[in-house]
């Protein structure tokens with residue numbers, strides 16, 4: 014999977030759809046603090062890091078990822094947006110130890126399914142200051158199954174077995190209980206794309222799920238996907254569907 018992220022690093026931000034709503038929720042949850050020390054765990058190409066820095070007042074952000082191509086891309090992407098000198102930490106989150114109470118906010122976007130959530134929450138709990146918050150943005154397994162990919166791309170929902178169900182998220186023991194129960198906020202986004210845009214995204218493996226297919230399997234699945242889309246949507250230049258995500262917030266009720 015690390016090889017997949019090295020291969021897509023340069024194109025990743027452009028291939029994925031980036032939404033502002035989760036960032037506004039973070040801004041509103043953190044409220045008017047004079048300063049916020051945050052870390053974007055598994056920041057990838059930095060598309061959400063950039064939005065965080067733009068919208069969260071007083072944020073001093075550290076970028077983290079295990080993939081050096083992604084971290085370089087994130088640094089380049091922030092510089093392109095006029096943001097320089099952002100510290101970076103490279104390494105598998107499982108191997109890193111952050112100093113106690115080093116952060117007021119720990120963020121992770123679209124990555125919790127790449128590592129063990131209990132390990133992540135335990136590390137986040139230790140790294141957080143007294144009134145700190147953890148923000149985990151992801152899509153649930155059932156949300157993934159309802160997306161255009163889950164419905165029409167052959168075996169997409171079944172192959173993507175790394176995502177969590179809502180009941181699993183609710184059972185996570187936030188940092189051995191010290192983070193309390195999470196607040197879970199649901200998001201819905203109305204999407205519209207052309208068939209050729211969707212095929213381009215899949216062929217470019219914008220979701221790492223597509224790397225779970227061999228090249229031959231991917232081509233065969235794409236042909237079936239195209240047939241299914243043509244059958245479902247009379248106008249393949251205006252394919253519409255709903256994407257769903259959740260933000261899981263720890264620390265909001267318990268602290």
Ligand SMILES: C[S@@+](CC[C@H](N)C(=O)[O-])C[C@H]1O[C@@H](n2cnc3c(N)ncnc32)[C@H](O)[C@@H]1O
Pocket residue numbers: 015018029054055056057058059060061077078079080083104105106107121122123124127128221
């Ligand atoms: C799907 S991308 C999401 C990137 C970014 N947060 C975003 O939403 O655009 C997942 C990222 O997690 C990183 N990653 C996966 N496993 C990791 C681990 N164990 N420790 C640190 N980073 C990891 C990958 O290198 C990749 O950049």
